[in-house]
Amino acid sequence: APAGMAEAAGKVVRRLIDQGHEAYWVGGCVRDELLSRPVHDMDLTTSALPEEVIALFERTVPTGLQHGTVTVLLDGFGFEVTTYRTESGYADHRRPEQVFFVRDVKEDLRRRDFTINAICCGADGKLTDPFGGAEDLRRKRVRCVGAAEERFDEDALRMLRCVRFAAVLDFAIAKNTWRGLLRQRDQLAHIAVERVRAELERIVEGPHPLRGLGMLARSSLLARGKAPFPWTGPDLAAAAASTAGIGELQSAHRRWALLLHALKQSANEADELLRAWTFPGATRIAVARVLRVGEAWTAALQEVPPGTPGGTETLRRRWIAAVLDQGPQAAAGWLAVLRVLPGDGAAPGHGGGGPDAAGEWLSRMPLSSLAELAVSGGDLAELLQKRPGPWVGQLLQKLLFAAAAGDISNERQVLLQEAKRMDGYE
Numbered sequence: 001a002p003a004g005m006a007e008a009a010g011k012v013v014r015r016l017i018d019q020g021h022e023a024y025w026v027g028g029c030v031r032d033e034l035l036s037r038p039v040h041d042m043d044l045t046t047s048a049l050p051e052e053v054i055a056l057f058e059r060t061v062p063t064g065l066q067h068g069t070v071t072v073l074l075d076g077f078g079f080e081v082t083t084y085r086t087e088s089g090y091a092d093h094r095r096p097e098q099v100f101f102v103r104d105v106k107e108d109l110r111r112r113d114f115t116i117n118a119i120c121c122g123a124d125g126k127l128t129d130p131f132g133g134a135e136d137l138r139r140k141r142v143r144c145v146g147a148a149e150e151r152f153d154e155d156a157l158r159m160l161r162c163v164r165f166a167a168v169l170d171f172a173i174a175k176n177t178w179r180g181l182l183r184q185r186d187q188l189a190h191i192a193v194e195r196v197r198a199e200l201e202r203i204v205e206g207p208h209p210l211r212g213l214g215m216l217a218r219s220s221l222l223a224r225g226k227a228p229f230p231w232t233g234p235d236l237a238a239a240a241a242s243t244a245g246i247g248e249l250q251s252a253h254r255r256w257a258l259l260l261h262a263l264k265q266s267a268n269e270a271d272e273l274l275r276a277w278t279f280p281g282a283t284r285i286a287v288a289r290v291l292r293v294g295e296a297w298t299a300a301l302q303e304v305p306p307g308t309p310g311g312t313e314t315l316r317r318r319w320i321a322a323v324l325d326q327g328p329q330a331a332a333g334w335l336a337v338l339r340v341l342p343g344d345g346a347a348p349g350h351g352g353g354g355p356d357a358a359g360e361w362l363s364r365m366p367l368s369s370l371a372e373l374a375v376s377g378g379d380l381a382e383l384l385q386k387r388p389g390p391w392v393g394q395l396l397q398k399l400l401f402a403a404a405a406g407d408i409s410n411e412r413q414v415l416l417q418e419a420k421r422m423d424g425y426e
């Protein structure tokens with residue numbers, strides 16, 4: 001945990017206990033501590049009522065009073081302190097209709113989703129673990145607290161959380177829990193797209209994406225989601241060979257690009273899907289750009305059949321045009337995707353057409369944006385004594401291409417001379 005966090009949380013726990021209440025660390029922080037994984041925040045559970053918690057600390061935020069949660073601010077940290085509670089009446093398969101405060105911490109642990117998340121730890125380090133969570137951590141498995149089928153019916157998001165924990169922790173899913181998930185999978189239709197997407201991001205962007213994708217494929221869980229997604233069991237299973245290397249990709253954008261490519265989505269389709277799935281615009285744009293580089297590259301490979309005289313040079317120029325269109329980030333992203341595709345994505349027969357050649361061409365580009373070009377639009381208008389217009393941008397692009405391809409050097413005098421020549425041609 002970040003330096004000082006455990007000490008600050010300890011102060012909160014001790015102050016509650018000194019005032020005659022019970023208080024424990026609970027949930028993710030206990031689980032991650034037992035697994036020796038980094039702890040990013042610490043949640044506390046207490047017998048004290050929310051108003052008692054508020055009265056005990058100088059700085060508090062009423063984060064979720066109706067659910068009994070108060071955030072206590074101390075020594076620069078924030079801790080969610082939640083009163084022991086149970087829940088009942090999950091009418092919409094997501095949120096409990098009623099929350100009752102209870103006296104016994106075991107009652108509180110019973111409402112939690114998985115045994116590994118239902119362990120609490122006292123100030124003395126002693127664990128309260130009525131459902132065998134520590135044993136499940138040892139056996140590396142995710143198991144529902146209580147009857148899985150019921151627990152997934154109460155709150156359908158738990159099914160995706162189940163897959164997410166299994167994927168992130170590299171755990172198995174206990175047999176009965178898996179069976180319950182299969183029985184309740186249609187209920188995922190009740191869950192808001194944003195919440196599904198947030199879990200998917202953690203699965204795909206986590207340390208064992210393939211594990212999660214395999215479980216999603218085998219369960220067909222996502223076929224029932226609210227937004228359209230080509231993630232029915234068979235689609236994902238068919239994509240399995242192409243996504244085998246997904247874990248080797250270090251960036252989230254590249255992983256989504258690989259996955260969408262494996263699911264046979266064009267750049268435009270991917271863009272629409274990511275929008276429907278409420279991904280942030282920046283992600284959507286970055287992923288679509290990677291796929292656009294892929295489309296341009298594939299088209300170039302098809303239009304330049306192996307053995308074409310000068311084919312390698314034609315390919316190189318097409319590649320450079322794609323880099324300039326979509327940006328070097330996206331181009332490097334596509335190459336990374338190609339490298340983890342089966343067979344390297346290399347075009348058979350194209351001696352110079354594999355990702356290594358393209359990577360070499362990319363790294364040799366002296367520049368890749370107009371901002372790096374040694375002349376500006378103003379320079380051109382002045383030089384050619386013409387009124388600025390769309391011609392300026394077009395000429396700049398031509399100069400950029402020529403300099404990026406190494407036809408001319410990126411020097412002011414050279415570029416101005418070339419501009420004159422290009423202008424004279426038209």
Ligand code: ATP
Binds near residue numbers: 029111112114117155
């Ligand atoms: P992480 O923060 O790494 O995702 P976490 O276990 O802290 O893991 P949170 O979503 O922060 O997960 O929830 C905190 C705790 O609240 C969980 O450990 C679990 O005990 C309980 N919990 C969270 N969501 C649910 C749910 N949908 N149903 C039942 N219990 C839940």
Ligand code: MG
Binds near residue numbers: 041
């Ligand atoms: Mg948490």
